[in-house]
Amino acid sequence: MYKFLSKNKGLLVLAATILACFLWMTWQFRKPGSPWLVERWLNAGGKPVVTAAGRVGGAFKGVWDGYIYLVSLVDENDRLERQNGSLGRENAQLREYIAKAQRTASLDASAASLHFPVINASAIGRDASSWFKSVWIDAGEEAGVKKDMPAMAAAGIVGRVIKVYGGSSRIMLITDRSSAVSCVTQRTREPGILAGDGESDTCKLQFIGKQADVAPGDLVVTSGLDGIYPAGLPVGKVSRSAKVNQGYFMEIDVIPTASITKLEEVAVLMYEGPKTAEKMAPPVFRLHSTSGAAR
Amino acid sequence: MKLPFIVIALGAALLQVAVGSALSIHGIQPSFVLVAVYAYSITGGEARGIWNGALGGLIEDCLSGGVIGLMTSGYAIAGYIAGRAGKKVFNIGESANFGGIFIVSLVQGAYTAAILNAFKDSTEIFYMVLTFALPQALYNAVAGIFVLWLFKKQLARRVPWLRPLRPGRYRL
Numbered sequence: 001m002y003k004f005l006s007k008n009k010g011l012l013v014l015a016a017t018i019l020a021c022f023l024w025m026t027w028q029f030r031k032p033g034s035p036w037l038v039e040r041w042l043n044a045g046g047k048p049v050v051t052a053a054g055r056v057g058g059a060f061k062g063v064w065d066g067y068i069y070l071v072s073l074v075d076e077n078d079r080l081e082r083q084n085g086s087l088g089r090e091n092a093q094l095r096e097y098i099a100k101a102q103r104t105a106s107l108d109a110s111a112a113s114l115h116f117p118v119i120n121a122s123a124i125g126r127d128a129s130s131w132f133k134s135v136w137i138d139a140g141e142e143a144g145v146k147k148d149m150p151a152m153a154a155a156g157i158v159g160r161v162i163k164v165y166g167g168s169s170r171i172m173l174i175t176d177r178s179s180a181v182s183c184v185t186q187r188t189r190e191p192g193i194l195a196g197d198g199e200s201d202t203c204k205l206q207f208i209g210k211q212a213d214v215a216p217g218d219l220v221v222t223s224g225l226d227g228i229y230p231a232g233l234p235v236g237k238v239s240r241s242a243k244v245n246q247g248y249f250m251e252i253d254v255i256p257t258a259s260i261t262k263l264e265e266v267a268v269l270m271y272e273g274p275k276t277a278e279k280m281a282p283p284v285f286r287l288h289s290t291s292g293a294a295r
Numbered sequence: 296m297k298l299p300f301i302v303i304a305l306g307a308a309l310l311q312v313a314v315g316s317a318l319s320i321h322g323i324q325p326s327f328v329l330v331a332v333y334a335y336s337i338t339g340g341e342a343r344g345i346w347n348g349a350l351g352g353l354i355e356d357c358l359s360g361g362v363i364g365l366m367t368s369g370y371a372i373a374g375y376i377a378g379r380a381g382k383k384v385f386n387i388g389e390s391a392n393f394g395g396i397f398i399v400s401l402v403q404g405a406y407t408a409a410i411l412n413a414f415k416d417s418t419e420i421f422y423m424v425l426t427f428a429l430p431q432a433l434y435n436a437v438a439g440i441f442v443l444w445l446f447k448k449q450l451a452r453r454v455p456w457l458r459p460l461r462p463g464r465y466r467l
Contacts, residue, residue: 010341014375017349021368028362029414039357046309046358053313125312127359130324130431131407134360136312162360170360175322177411199322199427261316 035163043136043165050125051138100265106154107267116230118267119143124168133176133196134162135263140169144270148228151266156234156257157181157222158266169268174235175201175260182226183235186219188212194220194235194254201260203236205252212250214241220254227273300335304351307331308358318438323431325438328355329373329403333396334443336374337381344378345371369406373399396439397432404428 005012035043104120121139139145141164149161151171159179163170172179177198183205184191192208208214218238224231236254243250307327315324328351336344352370356363376399401424408423 010345010375010379013342013345014371017345017371018368021364021371025362025364025410028364036357036363038353039363042354042357046312049309050313053309125358126316127361128308128311128315128328128355129359129361129366130315130319130322130326130427131365131411132360133322136358172360176360201322 035165039163040165043168047124047136047138047168050136054124103154103265107152107265117270119145119270120265120267121145121169122265123263131198132178133173133198133260134159135171135173135266136168137171137266137268138168139268140165140167142167145169145268146272148272150229150233150269150271152233152269153258153263153266155259156236157229158256158258158260158263160228161268171266171268173260173263174203174256179203180226181229181235182223183220184223185214185238186221188214188218190214191223191225192252201256202239203254203256205238205254206249208250208252209248210243210250214238214250214252216241219257224273230269230271230273300331300347301350301354303331303335304328304347304354308351308354311355312358320434321430323427323434325434326355326400326431327438327442328352329370329400329435330396330439330442332370332374333377333392333399333439334446336377337395339378339381341375341378344374344376344381346374348372348374348377365407365410369403369410372406373403376402392443393436393440397436400432400435401428404431 107120108118119139121137121143123135124138125136127134127136135158137151145161145164147161147164151158151160157174159171159173159176161169162172174181174194174196175198176196179194179196181194182191183194185205185208190208190212192205194203194205196203205214205220216238220235220238222229222231222233222235234257236256238252239255240253241250242252307330310327311324318324332344332348332351336347339347348370349367351374352366352368353363355366355370359366377395380395405420405424405428408420408428411423412420
């Protein structure tokens with residue numbers, strides 16, 4: 001016995017590690033609570049690093065764009081030939097500010113029409129893993145963000161808050177595998193569930209019967225039945241609808257109206273729905289941890 | 296200068312968060328944490344590999360939207376494989392690293408797909424492995440080769456197979 005244990009020590013340690021992780025994952029599913037302390041520390045400590053890295057990247061992009069811009073204009077206009085690098089950088093930086101102000105104004109106008117107070121936030125990072133689609137934003141508990149609050153860009157919803165830390169929080173995007181949004185098609189009011197694909201930036205509109213009238217170009221909006229998103233928010237447009245031979249339902253692809261891959265600013269809606277779906281639905285395991293701020 | 300693994304893993308994870316989306320191809324981004332786990336585990340043995348993998352995975356879990364423990368256990372498996380096979384198989388030259396990273400990444404991906412499948416019945420494990428884990432393993436292998444080449448001199452101090460190999464010194 002001792003010989004077996006000493007010979008397979010590595011394998012036993014691995015088995016113990018996996019078992020511990022399994023128990024830990026199960027615990028998180030069954031007893032949702034606040035994010036783990038180390039998770040909070042890492043996110044609090046990582047936030048300035050990632051923000052700084054993003055600024056360096058943005059500055060590099062600004063210089064690069066400015067340089068390309070100047071090079072292209074040198075051939076066309078002698079006056080711009082005299083522009084120096086600092087002016088170009090300043091110009092690019094100012095344009096970034098203007099673009100950001102325009103996006104924020106657009107976001108505010110869009111959010112104002114909803115009659116919900118919003119918390120504006122900037123995306124500071126993406127998910128560390130390719131398996132999940134989430135964004136890290138610079139607004140957290142201190143700004144009033146709570147778990148399950150919906151987040152949107154000017155063009156439509158982008159996801160919901162799944163983890164809340166002190167000064168930041170994490171939004172699960174609608175393209176994530178675990179995401180499910182109760183939706184209807186605006187034209188024909190066909191109800192369905194919008195699920196993330198996880199592998200691309202499109203979503204699938206599920207559980208719509210073959211007899212339904214859904215065509216490419218149809219706008220998909222939230223139904224409000226899931227208790228997370230208010231009704232009537234634009235989600236995406238149908239890009240493909242097919243009635244396959246097998247199964248009862250149509251295959252419908254939806255492209256989100258908000259630019260998920262280029263997300264820079266988001267508005268977190270201070271909307272806490274009745275959570276009826278959560279109360280009525282049977283207990284199921286979810287891929288994402290349900291940890292976060294207490295409701 | 297020798298940097299402890301935790302600093303490397305933390306830096307790699309933050310790099311993924313900050314610039315990962317820029318390197319993303321069809322929603323798949325390379326995992327620098329996995330490359331770091333591989334590089335540090337290959338000569339460290341099984342126990343060191345499990346520790347490195349669990350630590351790297353835990354950091355990635357904390358900076359991810361997933362549940363804590365998923366990457367921790369997945370990377371522990373990857374570290375174990377790298378540690379166990381490292382001294383026997385992967386020390387035959389730099390070209391073997393491509394296969395090494397590919398295999399550990401594929402195993403980790405298949406494990407993650409299996410766990411996701413266990414917690415969500417609608418997810419198809421083989422489909423996920425084929426369309427996600429396999430391309431990610433390929434991407435990790437390519438990115439891993441590049442990263443290892445960048446840090447070749449630093450790693451050569453601790454990883455013998457990164458030194459120029461002479462005929463007759465292969466150990467299979």
